[in-house]
Amino acid sequence: MATELDKVKEYLYNENSLAFLVAYISLNDSGYNVPIPSSLDLNGIKQGWEQIISQSFNLACDPDFLEELCAIWFDAIKKQGGKVTEHFSSDMINILTNKPVLTTQASISRNQPPQPKKPITPINDGEGQYVQNHTVSSVISDDYRTVQAISNSSIIPKNELLKKIASALKSHNEFEFLLYYLSFVKHGGQPEIPLELNHSSIQSKWERIIHSLYNTSCPPLFYRRLTDLWLNLIHSTGPIISQEALFKILEKLQIQATQKSGAVKNSSQKTKPSFWNNLKKIFK
Known part of the structure; x- marks a missing residue:
């Protein structure tokens, strides 16, 4: 039976950009830590996804596929607002699949302890070496945290x-x-x-x-x-x-x-x- 990670790789190899993004972000809810582009502008997003796909999946993207992937992500992250919330992943998935975005945290158990995350298994580079993904620490990047920290600081009317x-x-x-x-x-x-x-x-x-x-x-x-x-x-x-x-x-x-x-x-x-x-x- 194909695992969640296998599905992500399959969508990537078949260049199904939307299905790849949905499956990739879903990995975070399946216990994986997944990196995302740290930028909110289109050029930075392109560089981010190019690096993520290269380091995590040892794959060079077709330029047309990368353009389509980044355009979808850029549109989704604009709708989401780039805000750090406890259900960032589910919000992004709902936006990508045209479903309503969560506005409350009622469904999240306040007493439920956080579960440890699994890193994405690096792909062999063909020479016995494994690509080390140093950004696999949280689904939320440092730049998103910076924006959210400023957004949540005292707002003057x-x-x-x-x-x-x-x-x-x-x-x-x-x-x-x-x-x-x-x-x-x-x-x-x-x-x-x-x-x-x-x-x-x-x-x-x-x-x-x-x-x-x-x-x-x-x-x-x-x-x-x-x-x-x-x-x-x-x-x-x-x-x-x-x-x-x-x-x-x-x-x-x-x-x-x-x-x-x-x-x-x-x-x-x-x-x-x-x-x-x-x-x-x-x-x-």
């Missing part, structure tokens, strides 16, 4: 974001402006951003965005600092910014904001003893 943006523009604070402007991504929005890499082009784009959206203008120094900050943040992401990349940039800003807050707090704590020591000396 839209009207409050607008107030904070207005305040940042009034005080010419480029860091706070960018932090709150990009926070709209938490509400499912896609903030307009510069896609250029040239400093002057980026600066001009920010000027147009701010004037168009907020009907205001700031001093040239503000735009130069904003452009420097933006270039530093996108250094590792490149000119094409996906929603996933925006979440990562927002994460960097939030980390920097936390560090700045901590530095101010530590600074005040360090200066306080010195103040009181000097005061004691005066009244000795």
Whole structure:
């Protein structure tokens, strides 16, 4: 009798993209740990599936099959939202098979202990070596966890974001402006951003965005600092910014904001003893 893994291999060898995806994701509910593409954009998804199929099944995909596979996955993950839930696998399967997506966890036993997962058996490479799949640790990739962590962090209401943006523009604070402007991504929005890499082009784009959206203008120094900050943040992401990349940039800003807050707090704590020591000396 064919096992679940045998069915996955059969669909893959026969280049049945939809059946392969459904059977592959179903392995997670059958006790297997299966890797998935870590990216939410189409190019990253293509690279992810190409690597997974090559490492886990020792197979080079036909380009047409890979394109079809990635298009189906891209459409499904957009509908699912890329959110980490306890029933990610079942949600994806339901989307792929056009069934209703679960919205509650009533069917999941709260007291049921988690079952250990089995890795996918690596395929012999023909030389006595077995392909080591280092990504077989969880059905949820690190990038999905990053997006979900930012999504689940404190979400500022839209009207409050607008107030904070207005305040940042009034005080010419480029860091706070960018932090709150990009926070709209938490509400499912896609903030307009510069896609250029040239400093002057980026600066001009920010000027147009701010004037168009907020009907205001700031001093040239503000735009130069904003452009420097933006270039530093996108250094590792490149000119094409996906929603996933925006979440990562927002994460960097939030980390920097936390560090700045901590530095101010530590600074005040360090200066306080010195103040009181000097005061004691005066009244000795």
